[in-house]
Amino acid sequence: MSTISNIRILEAESNKRGDLFGRLMSDLFLALGYDQVRLNIHKTEREVDIEAVHRTESRHVIAECKATKAKTGGDAINKFIGTLDAEKRKDPTIQTIGYFISLAGFKETAIEQEKDAGGNRVILLDGTRVIGELIKGHIIVSLEKAMERAGRCAAEQPVDLVPEAACELIAQDMGWIWVVYFTQNKQRTHFALIHADGEAIAPALATNIIQSDKSVGGIFHSLTYLPPPAAPSISENQIRQAKTKYLDYLAGECGEITLEGLPADQEVGSRRLNLENIFVPLYLEPSSEYGLDPSLSLEEDKPKAEQKERQPVGTVLSEYSRLAILAAPGGGKTTLLKRLAIAYAFPDRRRLIDDNLPDRSWLPLFIRCRQLGDLVKSPISEILRAIPQRAEMNDLAEAFVQIVNRALRSGDALILVDGLDEISDEGARVSFINQLRTFLATYPTASIVVTSREAGFRIVGGALSAHCEHYKVADFNEADITRLTLA
Secondary structure, eight states: OOEEEEEEEOOOSHHHHHHHHHHHHHHHHHHTTEEEEEEEEEETTEEEEEEEEESSSSEEEEEEEEOOSSOBOHHHHHHHHHHHHHHHHHOTTSEEEEEEEETTOBOHHHHHHHHHTTSOSOEEEOHHHHHHHHHHTTSSOOHHHHHHHHHHHHHTSSSOOEEOSEEEEEEETTEEEEEEEEEETTEEEEEEEEETTSOBOOHHHHHHHHHHHHHTTOSGGGSEEOOOOOOTTSOHHHHHHHHHHHHHHHHHHHSEEEOTTSSOOHHHHTOEEEGGGTOOOOEEEEOOTTSSOGGGOOOSSOOGGGGOOOEEHHHHHHHOSEEEEEOOTTSSHHHHHHHHHHHHHOHHHHTTSOSOOOOOOOEEEEEEGGGOGGGGGSOHHHHHHTHHHHTTOGGGHHHHHHHHHHHHHHTOEEEEEEOGGGOOSHHHHHHHHHHHHHHHHHOTTOEEEEEEOHHHHTTTTGGGTTTOEEEEEOOOOHHHHHHHHHO
8 A cells, every 4th residue: 555755845945945835835824724825925034834724614724834854842832822812812812723743743742742732722743744734635646546556657558567556746836746765676776757737747847846855855866757648649740730830819809809889980899909909908906805805913013015006017026927917898808818828829019009018938828707608617727628629629638738748747838717707606706716826826836827807806815815915907097098098
């Protein structure tokens, strides 16, 4: 029977290691039912690693996270208990729960200490329990599924390989990744890397992981990597064809606009214009309305969003690659997403508008919420796999899926979600957001821009606070109006 030996963080630099660990631990609290996860919150004379609010119950959580090699002792737990008690006294009407997470586990004396104290002061989680919660919350696939996928990689080799019983879960910029080791003649010789979504890592991406592992003293570089089995039915030529056809589809869907509904004569009203001929760059203003409940945040400083002014979309997107953008009806939300889709599908067209979009090799993946239909409660990966049907490219569907998977794991995917408020049923909208959050936790390097009317965003705004920066489309000033009327 396979077992989990440990969790390792593949980051050598101390601060980056802590940031990566904290970001990935936020996935844990998503799995436990919490929203509005915030990291490294500075309190008076102390700092809290994680703070979050339960999505259905009136309680919030604070957590201490340790990724050290040594087990945690009772003194560290007692210090955290002091911080926890101080938080509880601030607002007795709200239940405050404390978690102490130590990947290396806890000393026996610390465990006995908590038992003697009644066992209800704080919840202790070691690496094994963390993994269990991540699996239960569908953030990562089960160990059994990872082993099965790794076995397929090993089956491609000309030698007999035996999987080791103990596996690792590693955390890297790409997200959570299972490591399955194999032996030959009872000596460890090979390994496979299985992403949190259950698919094997391509060799080009594995190279980066192997380097990260080497920087922290790992042994991947001394072993042979087992790449995913080749897909003989899908050639690179088919992949190129699929990408060309998909980009043609985007050009038709997003590259042109009409003036239907605007005061114009019949000839002008029916004319299709290139997006760049009429698009006016938009500006954004930060919105903290949908962030953490103010009653639970006792920070003395104003939120960083309130300290910033109106900025061009390109400037904001350069700083934050995950955005929720709100606007009134007719405020330009859909047109903005069309601009982003065309700008990254066709880099030559990106330069036709001076909106300073970041220079990224993003693959835009456009999702119109009003067209989801029965897919609205499905995993986001299924929604993306349904794009070929809408693009009339079913014959290239498998090749398109490979394109999407490559982009997601390499950090080159830009998910564009248009009109969240157009999911009219509130329950379905919440389900869609839950699927979206799990997807973003699985692919921490994927970028996303979500648009919505403000009214339709209220019920789910807090749920996205840990994943997206919230902005509103700023009103046009005189210069914007002049540019629009002269376009």
